[in-house]
Amino acid sequence: MDLADLNPPQQAAVRHTEGPLLLLAGAGSGKTRVITCRIVFLLEQGVAAQQILAVTFTNKAAREMRERVTAMVGRKTGKGLVISTFHSLALRILREGIERLGFKQNFSIYGSADQVRLVRDLVRDLLPEGERCDLERILWLISDAKNRLVTPAEFAVGYGDPERLLAARVYPRYQQALKAFNAVDFDDILLLAVRLLRDEAEVRRTWQERFRYLMVDEYQDTNAAQYHMLRLLCEPHRNLCVVGDDDQSVYGWRGADLGNILDFEKDFPGARVIKLEQNYRSTGNILAAANAVIKNNSKRKEKVLWTAGGGGEPVLSLVCEDAEDEARSVVEQIHAERFRHNLQYRDFAILYRTNVQSRAFEEQLRFENIPYVLIGGQQFFDRKEVKDALAYLRVLVNPRDEVSLLRILNVPRRGIGETTADALIRASAAEGRPLWEVLRDPESVPELGDKPRAAVAGFVERMERYRRRFRTPLRLLETARDFFAELGLEEEIYRTASDPQQGKRRAENLAEVLNALAAYVEREGEATLPGFLDKVSLLDQDEPVRNDKENKLTRDAVVLMSLHSSKGLEFPQVFLVGLEEGFLPHRKSVGEGNDLDEERRLCYVGITRARQRLVLLHARRRKKYGKLEPRIPSPFLAEIPSDVLEQGTSEVRPALPPDEQEKMAGDFFAKMRSMLGD
């Protein structure tokens, strides 16, 4: 590999292979390139591929990194490299060793919907009749504790907060239930992997010997569990290279600990620190705006982004009347700019703080017939029909998975109503037997009538029959197809759909599960049902598997997404909308102290997504819960120096310079002529 294409700090980062390295990579400084080059460099130095581990947060990032490395060294040399997300890596560790922690190896993974169901049932027993609580918050408190490696016993009970109190009581029960169901949630995947590595010397040694060179992307987003996992893995050799940008840490609310990156040099004495400050993405004006905003944060590693390129267009800041006006203005500009610079729809991104803000833009885009993709929002695997189908598969793999079992027990209806289900659950609780065992032996529940008893027996028979069929991994797809058909899942969808159109959409979602399975079978040499479920559980919002090439971001469509999901991406033109107090900073986050910093970082992330043109918008007033309210511009706007800023309103579009106008007219006529075939 030729290092000459890299700038001096980039080269230094690639060459530093032994010992801890902190790579502070500013936005757009080519860090992915450095990581891939570093992997290639290690390979060229003679390090065996299977000794290199690169960890990312998203599947997408992992996939891209793998593709880039393979493109440079070829498939053969790259074989054996482990490039994976934290969760996939931890899952791997768990699948091999979780029995030491008292779980069975076929454990289920619970997503948020499963968690809510479980907590709801647990809370029901703890709360007096009729009293309600915020399940999401309970769950959030538990998750937060787990992210910080706080055990149920250590969970501090807060004063005067009934929800914290309740959470403290739910947490241990929740963990017990998960264990009884042979299930883990997303937080547990990391947590238990850490416990395994920490407490089981043999396991720890195995993995420590396995990986000799570790690389971590987006280190600023790691939480306590991830931090400890890395520490344990690199202990003997300390060949740990972490890459990140403290200025882009925006997941503090989710347990990410900025201290991990800020204290790296203390945690790993002798660490080398390299800063990447040259930006290859944005114009000078955009960078000036970004630098000016972020420098107002106190606790940070000083960095100043610079570019060898020119200033470019000024950053545009527009005042709009309301949300509709804002949407109109943005869509109008997309029209004009696309034409003017010959851009594609996918070159434009609309970024907002909260997902509800997408609405006005969606409506306007649809009205103007402009294709768009919405990133985030409701997740594919959270849809009912998909969850149902997967729940069936999960019960086949892990019959103790009671959340899934209860979900499908009477879906589609098969005559196991609430009364029957209650009797079964009570019997299971009374005898301390897993629910599935009770189902297999319905004779043992005397209060069951003949009909329900037969219904249960029929259900069990069908499940056991398919469990046997799935045990031979051959013909996985056919078996699944038969299974779903026999269950009548599709009929059930049409029966319960409110209108035929919705039914069709939901049936397509169900078909998509089989497509995902087909794609998995095709790709994996050794396809198994548990393997498929693992893959599916760890998938992100990048749509179900499909073929690798086609995903939301490769379609030619305007991209709409939250600031959080925009991290790591870039677009020629970015519209940062709703820059108002209450949105950015968000009203709920202007509580104590440092939270404002995270909001500012979010703003910084948004600004630095733009390559050529950045437009900042805010509205004078906005409807809130149905009421029109006056709005105040975000204080972050005032932090941008006026010499890089051009201010305007949505009404008066700054006029194009005359030569541009001429050019546009010329382009227009040229286009017309070619359309008319002249």
Added chain:
DNA sequence: GTTGCGTTTATTTTT
């Protein structure tokens, strides 16, 4: 077992 009505509540969400 289903449907509908009133009540409630409204961040961000890599896995």
Added chain:
DNA sequence: TAAACGCAAC
């Protein structure tokens, strides 16, 4: 405003 949930009535 609107969506999601729980409860009550059919």
